[in-house]
Amino acid sequence: MNMPMKSMTGDGPAETADKGAGRVEPVEIDIRNVSLSFGRTEVLKGIDLKIEPGEFFAFLGPSGSGKSTLLRAIAGFGPTPKGQILLGGQDVVGTAPWKRNVGMVFQSYALWPHMTVARNVAFGLDERRVPKAETAKRVSAALEMVGMSQYAERYPSQLSGGQQQRVALARTIVVEPRVLLLDEPLSNLDANLRVQMRQDLLKLQRRLGITTIFVTHDQEEANTICDRIAVMADGVVQQVGRPDEVYDTPANAFVAKFLGTANVLEGVVEQRTDGNAFVLPSGIAIPCAGDARAGAGKLVLRPQSISFAQNGDGSLTGTVQSAEFLGGMIRYAVEVSGQTLLVDEVHNRGSGRRQAGEAVSLDVRHQEGVLIHD
Amino acid sequence: MPTAALRRPALNVSVGPYLAAGIVVLFLGAFLVVPVLKVIQVAFQDPSSGAFTLVNFQDFFASTLFRQSFYNSVYVAGMSVVIASAIALPLAYFTTRFNFSGSVIIQTLAFVPLIMPPFIGAVAMQLLFGANGSVNLLLREYFGITIPFMKGLNGVIFVQSLHYFPFILINLSASLRNIDRSMEEAAQMLGSSGVRMFRRIVFPLAMPGYIAGASLVFVKVFDDLGTPLLLNVNTMLAPQAYLRISSVGISDPMGYVISCILIVFSIFAMWVSFLGMRGKDYSTTQKGGGGLSRRDLTRREAVLCYIVVLLILALVLAPHLGLLLLSFGTVWSFGVLPDGFTLAHYETALTSAWGFIQNTLLYAGLAGLIDIIIGTAIAYLVLRTNIIGRKWLDYMAVSALAVPGVVLGIGYLRVYYGVEMPLTGQPLATWWGIIVIALAVRRLPYALRSCTAALQQISPALEEAAENLGASKLRTVRRVVVPLMVSGLVAGFVTSFATAAVELSATIMLVSSEKDAPLAYGLYLFMQSAAGRGPGAALGIMAVVIVGLATYLSHRLVENARRNQAAASAPGGGH
Numbered sequence: 001m002n003m004p005m006k007s008m009t010g011d012g013p014a015e016t017a018d019k020g021a022g023r024v025e026p027v028e029i030d031i032r033n034v035s036l037s038f039g040r041t042e043v044l045k046g047i048d049l050k051i052e053p054g055e056f057f058a059f060l061g062p063s064g065s066g067k068s069t070l071l072r073a074i075a076g077f078g079p080t081p082k083g084q085i086l087l088g089g090q091d092v093v094g095t096a097p098w099k100r101n102v103g104m105v106f107q108s109y110a111l112w113p114h115m116t117v118a119r120n121v122a123f124g125l126d127e128r129r130v131p132k133a134e135t136a137k138r139v140s141a142a143l144e145m146v147g148m149s150q151y152a153e154r155y156p157s158q159l160s161g162g163q164q165q166r167v168a169l170a171r172t173i174v175v176e177p178r179v180l181l182l183d184e185p186l187s188n189l190d191a192n193l194r195v196q197m198r199q200d201l202l203k204l205q206r207r208l209g210i211t212t213i214f215v216t217h218d219q220e221e222a223n224t225i226c227d228r229i230a231v232m233a234d235g236v237v238q239q240v241g242r243p244d245e246v247y248d249t250p251a252n253a254f255v256a257k258f259l260g261t262a263n264v265l266e267g268v269v270e271q272r273t274d275g276n277a278f279v280l281p282s283g284i285a286i287p288c289a290g291d292a293r294a295g296a297g298k299l300v301l302r303p304q305s306i307s308f309a310q311n312g313d314g315s316l317t318g319t320v321q322s323a324e325f326l327g328g329m330i331r332y333a334v335e336v337s338g339q340t341l342l343v344d345e346v347h348n349r350g351s352g353r354r355q356a357g358e359a360v361s362l363d364v365r366h367q368e369g370v371l372i373h374d
Numbered sequence: 375m376p377t378a379a380l381r382r383p384a385l386n387v388s389v390g391p392y393l394a395a396g397i398v399v400l401f402l403g404a405f406l407v408v409p410v411l412k413v414i415q416v417a418f419q420d421p422s423s424g425a426f427t428l429v430n431f432q433d434f435f436a437s438t439l440f441r442q443s444f445y446n447s448v449y450v451a452g453m454s455v456v457i458a459s460a461i462a463l464p465l466a467y468f469t470t471r472f473n474f475s476g477s478v479i480i481q482t483l484a485f486v487p488l489i490m491p492p493f494i495g496a497v498a499m500q501l502l503f504g505a506n507g508s509v510n511l512l513l514r515e516y517f518g519i520t521i522p523f524m525k526g527l528n529g530v531i532f533v534q535s536l537h538y539f540p541f542i543l544i545n546l547s548a549s550l551r552n553i554d555r556s557m558e559e560a561a562q563m564l565g566s567s568g569v570r571m572f573r574r575i576v577f578p579l580a581m582p583g584y585i586a587g588a589s590l591v592f593v594k595v596f597d598d599l600g601t602p603l604l605l606n607v608n609t610m611l612a613p614q615a616y617l618r619i620s621s622v623g624i625s626d627p628m629g630y631v632i633s634c635i636l637i638v639f640s641i642f643a644m645w646v647s648f649l650g651m652r653g654k655d656y657s658t659t660q661k662g663g664g665g666l667s668r669r670d671l672t673r674r675e676a677v678l679c680y681i682v683v684l685l686i687l688a689l690v691l692a693p694h695l696g697l698l699l700l701s702f703g704t705v706w707s708f709g710v711l712p713d714g715f716t717l718a719h720y721e722t723a724l725t726s727a728w729g730f731i732q733n734t735l736l737y738a739g740l741a742g743l744i745d746i747i748i749g750t751a752i753a754y755l756v757l758r759t760n761i762i763g764r765k766w767l768d769y770m771a772v773s774a775l776a777v778p779g780v781v782l783g784i785g786y787l788r789v790y791y792g793v794e795m796p797l798t799g800q801p802l803a804t805w806w807g808i809i810v811i812a813l814a815v816r817r818l819p820y821a822l823r824s825c826t827a828a829l830q831q832i833s834p835a836l837e838e839a840a841e842n843l844g845a846s847k848l849r850t851v852r853r854v855v856v857p858l859m860v861s862g863l864v865a866g867f868v869t870s871f872a873t874a875a876v877e878l879s880a881t882i883m884l885v886s887s888e889k890d891a892p893l894a895y896g897l898y899l900f901m902q903s904a905a906g907r908g909p910g911a912a913l914g915i916m917a918v919v920i921v922g923l924a925t926y927l928s929h930r931l932v933e934n935a936r937r938n939q940a941a942a943s944a945p946g947g948g949h
Contacts, residue, residue: 077559097559098561098566098567100563103563108554108556110560112560112575114579114581123574124564124565127561171560172563
């Protein structure tokens with residue numbers, strides 16, 4: 001029974017490549033006021049999100065933020081949510097998962113251990129009553145696309161984690177789903193493979209043009225490959241935007257800290273004659289933008305926005321407490337009037353390292369800071 | 375001084391395990407390997423000259439009676455698998471797929487048959503389902519028909535499938551529960567649902583568990599002696615072996631030929647189950663994933679489910695109900711129910727059968743003790759040492775599964791009849807201790823499984839920590855390993871105890887006087903006569919209560935220990 005499949009994969013790969021899972025007409029995903037509870041626990045609290053056709057979108061958040069639950073709700077798994085989920089303008093809430101044509105790659109890959117790779121990939125086509133010859137063609141094209149052609153007759157248990165991941169992808173895209181949902185797809189891979197795989201994912205997504213949602217708790221993953229991200233916490237979307245946008249102008253302290261390292265300083269904005277200033281409890285004043293609202297607030301300063309003043313003529317003075325060597329840079333914790341600031345300094349060979357206890361002077365590029373009131 | 379200090383740990387490391395392994399090998403060699411090999415040898419021996427021959431097998435297959443017995447045994451075992459599957463499949467399906475409030479009842483009641491050996495219920499089943507039993511009396515009165523439930527081989531099949539279906543239910547439910555819900559969700563996401571999805575995804579993934587359960591049922595039924603004997607069906611292999619040895623004598627080769635056939639079939643069934651499982655560890659549940667998602671039933675579906683489940687459970691509990699009625703009934707013949715009720719049978723049973731009960735508690739208790747000691751030793755040697763051939767200890771102990779009780783009994787008689795006890799001069803084969811040993815060998819695989827599971831759950835780091843703090847191997851085992859294994863050991867002991875308490879096939883061959891007989895044998899004696907049935911049933915009920923209590927107690931102990939351990943390891947726990 002498996003013979004024809006095997007000979008198919010042996011055929012010229014180039015010829016079959018564009019007959020299989022090819023470009024699909026991208027659809028928009030419109031999530032309107034979606035709420036969901038497990039018993040008494042509210043897991044999603046009125047989510048509103050619009051994902052553009054063909055976009056590579058990320059749900060980014062810590063565990064328990066509701067990101068996986070939202071993804072599963074789009075696929076139709078778990079309890080039926082309140083609100084609307086529109087795929088290409090059509091509300092799918094209440095539709096059975098097998099009638100949605102939504103492609104999902106599971107965190108565990110969920111390859112069926114009793115079927116070969118080829119049978120796994122052919123499954124969805126069998127369900128769609130696709131003729132045998134076409135199925136064979138599309139299966140080999142999909143396996144070709146993920147670089148797994150030579151493993152068609154293997155069983156999942158004979159594959160490495162990365163290979164299983166590729167098969168799971170092939171199995172999903174071969175049916176040409178309307179949207180592609182990836183549930184922490186890289187979390188079970190080792191670090192090097194993860195970097196490689198996320199580039200492959202991006203290429204594949206661009207090639208297919210399919211609207212894709214990628215769930216992850218790793219901000220680096222989301223930042224490197226996604227067009228836009230939705231940062232989630234406690235069942236609420238905290239902020240939506242391009243990765244650089246969200247990083248540069250975090251909407252709140254949670255987002256600031258979840259995306260990279262940040263000094264989040266508490267203080268008060270005071271309007272002074274020489275312009276506005278952000279005043280720390282210690283009395284130190286950092287200049288801030290002219291349109292800043294007066295009153296209590298937080299100032300977000302990235303470690304790279306603070307530098308060591310060369311001649312000791314910086315605006316702040318402090319003492320080095322500790323240092324973390326990060327490779328390309330060294331991250332210092334500097335005590336300034338009872339407050340600890342993180343400061344990054346580029347590291348080059350022979351550039352040395354400041355010692356704990358060393359008195360230093362700091363420059364703050366205050367125009368890079370962001371004021372938040374939450 | 376320094377040499378002494380150096381030599382002690384060296385002794386512990388190298389000689390200790392080999393010593394323990396030596397004792398285990400000696401025990402299993404003398405009481406499992408040698409008797410079984412002897413049985414096989416005799417089957418291939420000319421009775422008079424002792425030369426190698428195949429003539430015994432020729433004689434066997436030339437006899438119509440033996441050919442019929444062979445065919446009957448295969449037929450009964452095969453049909454029992456079919457009927458047991460028909461009972462187990464719906465129960466397994468309902469309990470794992472639906473939010474069904476009956477699930478707890480099924481999971482609990484389904485184990486009830488296992489705590490009563492099938493032969494005890496056989497007589498009660500005659501009274502309920504026999505030609506003139508309650509059910510047929512009612513059928514005749516209201517519908518004018520009768521169904522030959524208990525006629526000949528039907529009776530054996532009926533009783534055996536009702537008894538052994540839990541093996542299929544347990545294994546099948548376990549494999550169903552081990553399927554991660556993402557397996558199903560992936561199929562749904564790709565457009566599959568309903569029966570088609572069940573056939574393509576769920577069923578194949580549950581198959582290994584089903585095959586394991588079904589082959590176990592086949593072999594158990596094929597080997598069973600008590601049920602056909604009590605139902606007076608003698609044209610099957612195990613009863614024939616017993617009758618030949620007990621009536622013709624231990625030199626008659628036919629008993630040995632039958633033993634060989636029983637062993638071959640046992641090994642074949644184990645091989646089938648091995649093939650079914652090999653390379654198919656389909657357990658796919660993920661951390662935090664959980665098994666198949668369960669669906670809520672509509673009202674109509676729930677009612678339908680309940681009807682099916684209750685019908686099956688009524689059938690399953692029939693032997694117990696029948697036995698209960700029999701034990702309290704005065705006269706029960708040609709009536710739907712007994713004529714009147716009395717406690718007299720219990721009185722008779724307690725006065726005349728007290729010896730049987732005492733013997734059973736002693737034999738089964740000792741057997742259980744031997745099992746957990748040997749089981750712990752083997753588990754430790756296999757998992758924690760690297761002595762040469764340690765795997766073979768495991769294989770040797772587990773191979774007892776493939777040895778039917780009748781075969782072991784015949785082997786003991788043959789090997790140890792000529793061996794005299796040191797002081798009394800009594801043949802070793804007729805000493806009560808040999809029954810204990812037979813029970814211990816037969817139940818060792820179960821106890822070993824519990825011990826191995828318990829030891830596997832203990833991280834070697836806990837032992838290394840003890841050794842790091844200066845405890846020797848032996849002291850580490852005593853102070854760290856055994857205390858942590860306790861719940862597993864208790865479970866192993868009780869499994870051995872409970873199943874040994876009601877085992878008949880090996881004991882019936884080895885009981886030499888009524889004074890030494892255990893409860894199962896006593897039951898068998900009582901059930902032979904019409905007058906003995908009442909007290910026999912009372913004795914049966916008492917056996918069920920003893921075994922049931924023991925099982926419940928061990929369950930509680932294991933649960934408590936698990937909870938305590940979970941609580942103790944919680945702070946450091948997590949991932």
